[in-house]
Amino acid sequence: MLLKPILRSLAFAAAIAFFAQTAEAQVPFGAATTAKEGLEIGTSTSEIGIASDFRGADLTIFGALTNADELLLAIGQYDVVVTLEGPLDYATVRKKSRVLGIWVNTESMTFEQVPASYSVAATRQIDDILSSEGGLPIGTDHMRLSPTGYVGNAGNLTEFRDAYRRLKLAGGLYQHDFGGVRFVSSSLFRASLRLPANVPDGVHMVRAYLFKSGTLLAERELPLRVNKTGIEQQITDAAHNQPILYGIVCVMIALMTGWGASLIFRKK
Amino acid sequence: MTVYLPIAELSVNIFIILGMGAAVGFLSGMFGVGGGFLITPLLIFYNIPPVVAVATGANQVVASSVSGAITHFRRGTLDVKLGTILLIGGLLGATAGIWVFSWLRSIGQLDLFIAILYVLLLGTVGTLMLNESVRALRRASRNEPVTLKRPGHHTWVHRLPFKMRFKKSKIYLSAIPVVALGFCIGVLTSVMGVGGGFIMVPAMIYLLRIPTNVVVGTSLFQIIFVTAYTTMVQAATNYSVDIVLATILMVAGVIGAQYGVRVGQKLRGEQLRALLALLVLAVALRLAVTLVVTPADLYSVSIGSF
Structure with missing residues (x-):
């Protein structure tokens, strides 16, 4: 009953020893x-x-x-x-x-x-x-x-x-x-x-x-x-996924900036 | 403080961009120009990819032209009919220009083409302007009366068919040269990111003989719509409008312009033109140098099969 596991481990050790000796001349998949x-x-x-x-x-x-x-x-x-x-x-x-x-x-x-x-x-x-x-x-x-x-x-x-x-x-x-x-x-x-x-x-x-x-x-x-993640990525996503809307927003910002500046500076 | 530009895909110093916008805004207010022809090369010098610089430059011109156009409209120095005919040509030109732009980009020659176009255009305009303003300054120093030369009232331009009456401008003119001029400016807007006022205004005065009082307002009208259209088409086809970069430039630009206008009012016209000419030539020279000097690396890599 005890002999079987002992034999198995001996065989394993022998296999490893064989492996080690032939390592330099190892054939890739023929081990x-x-x-x-x-x-x-x-x-x-x-x-x-x-x-x-x-x-x-x-x-x-x-x-x-x-x-x-x-x-x-x-x-x-x-x-x-x-x-x-x-x-x-x-x-x-x-x-x-x-x-x-x-x-x-x-x-x-x-x-x-x-x-x-x-x-x-x-x-x-x-x-x-x-x-x-x-x-x-x-x-x-x-x-x-x-x-x-x-x-x-x-x-x-x-x-x-x-x-x-x-x-x-x-x-x-x-x-x-x-x-x-x-x-x-x-x-x-x-x-x-x-x-x-x-x-x-x-x-x-x-x-x-x-x-x-x-x-x-x-x-x-x-x-x-x-x-x-973050605002930069949302901008990049918007530019690629909704380019027309993105373009419109760009133009709107420009119009508001230009118009806003003329309003602010006129009051002064 | 650095800020990441999502479309240009690089981090830049926000103060440099603000400074650039304010400086160009100041100059554009001082000289009464849109500033696109200065902002685009400056962005390229600051390593922003030319594709992004051109598209974002067009967006910036929208902002810098709005307040001027509103003022001219209120004063009644804007010929909407003439502007609309110009605009038709402009939109066609911008569409053709975008097509050329995308094609040049696909064969890897866009950067070169933009640089050469800038050198030629700025070089020519700068030289003509410097020449004219130096002569005007000499005349002024000799106390001769300054006259705007308008030789021969009719040229070949006025013999073309499809004549139209433009009430506000008080002229009777063929639509063909107007559409053609608009077309050329439209191409420049989409390929160079400029409004094109520095070419359109002289062309309207000297070639089409349109009265000077409506010229600036009408050209601004055309510029706003063509640059707005170019911004949208660039965004849709090349994904190259950087909203972060544009916003920083615009905000700094419109503020700078207000101070520029005040300084401009204190200087004499021919002095202003001489200064502007020198500035234009300096930008042209700087771009010409980059074309000729041996680059640090002969090779470049771009993602994608184009």
Whole structure:
């Protein structure tokens, strides 16, 4: 009767030992083990309201590794990357050049469905984590930037992609924090991502990726709703949802201001 | 103290905007102009997107033209019939202008087009005005009588068909040049965010030979309706009228204008015109510099596929 659980735990220990030994030569999905590593995450909030005095915010993401190997954890073979992706939209990059002495937008390239904002945090440099895994679109340097329409010159593509990344990083809408994910205990981690002051509203996606020795093991995602509140947002909503009424109000304010001033100053 | 502009999508210092509105209001009161041609470039210099600057500038002109128009209407120096014909052209022009505006925006050439148009227009008007006022000042210093030159009573403009009688202006004039003038001004209103008085008034006096006493009132009548229409169409098509920015500018502007009028009454006409010409040229020069100087970054990003 007692033998069965003992045997089971022995088998488990053996499996883990085998796993640890072959970790460097791990085949991605062929592990002959019952214990595949997993990942669970939770965020400090699922909704962020942006009031008029919003100066940016921090989002904390907690997560736990399940079925992680203690030994591999100890020697830092697990890596976690957390991203926060804003709503997707087209983006156009334009380049100026001199035409008859004047600077004119002469070339442009439109990228399809790129996130309006993008923050990434990781346990270390993304390039070190992704070393063995080519083509994963994680991080500002690797994210998918596919141009719409025909691109004549492939050299241009790199140039425009680089310009796009540089401008977005400089504007604060894209940011990365390598080292922003920290293990707080052997299997619990904590990441904090920064939402810039000009973060777009809409549904953002928190994504967490678990890597073991450069191989992607698990992926989790959670939505984060960013709602702008306050008078500014009401004005923006009105301008987009009831543009005619909004225009009429603008004109009425102008008429009343002009007329009011002439009344007030005439009395004096 | 900063205030967030919801349509321009940036935070600005409220005192700078108030100061800008008051200064332009002061100048517009002093020189008797709407001020759109000053406020729009100033907003662009302060990093407000040109799309928003133009649309908001048009809204601001509504406010600065109202009190003047009311005054002229009371005094009877406003020809409503002539103004209505001008207005028909103006509304057509503004509609065409908005179409051009949206198209230029879609191909990414709007900012450039606005800047070039400002440089050309302000440069030309400023040079002509400076030339004229300097000559007037010289004449005044030599104590020669100042005469308004009105050569030849009839030009080709007066041989056009569809003649109409404008009782208040006491003229008999073809509707074609009136509608055409209104149209051109309408285009300028929607593309540049100006009332266009600084072009319309000279054109009415020198080209159409409309008596000077009704010219200012009638042009203000046209300006109010065309700028109001442009504001609404800009709001409906480009979502680019910033109500917060416009309100701050308008309030500061109408107050500044009251003081400007008082100062303006103390200065002589040709001195005023020379000063205004210098101001117009300075704005044109500043815009010309931005076109020629190498930008800090050759690349720019905009959201959306246009």
